Amino acid sequence: MKKLFTITILLASVFHFNAKADEKYGGTLNLGLGIGGYSGYYGYVNRSLPVLHIDYEFAVAKNFTLAPFLNFYTFSNDYFYGGQYYTYRQTVMPIGVKGTYYFDDLLGAGPKWDFYLAGSLGFAIVTESWQDGYTGDKNFYGSPRDLFLDLHIGTEYHINRKVGVFLDLSTGVSTIGLAIHKL
DSSP states (O other): OHHHHHHHHHHHHHHHHHSOTTOOSSSEEEEEEEEESSSSSSOOSSSOEEEEEEEEEEEEETTEEEEEEEEEEEEEEEEEETTEEEEEEEEEEEEEEEEEEEOHHHHTOOTTEEEEEEEEEEEEEEEEEEOTTOOSOOOOOSOOOSSEEEEEEEEEEESSSSEEEEEEEESSOEEEEEEEEOO
């Protein structure tokens, strides 16, 4: 999995240098806050959680970008076992690459708007811990997925040439955030 991720990043970098210099897509840092967990990458949390999102888009071809991304969320639960309450904490960091196709030319969108469809592929790093002294069943259930594929539809409104706000609706984690463009 790490090899696939590394190869994808290298290909994105190579294609980035071959992309048109006047292309307006790519060279964008996206910072977002979303809701996930329940229907997100693992689906066994049983509630929605705030998720932090960061990605950086590289132009690969006309109207197409690749963006390595990292998401982060954490949660804890209290369990009653043997007459005491114990705390369980889990932290999940989904990592992957998001491929985005922009439909601005097709839709005739003005320079203030971007509209896109995307797919993201990745895996998640999961850490978990129990409070000291807990001797019950430390297994978690729900069989986390090793690999995930999410679909996205989104839009961005450009406040100016350098900054925009975006809304990304996803089958994984939907986010709203700030897009910072290079000049």
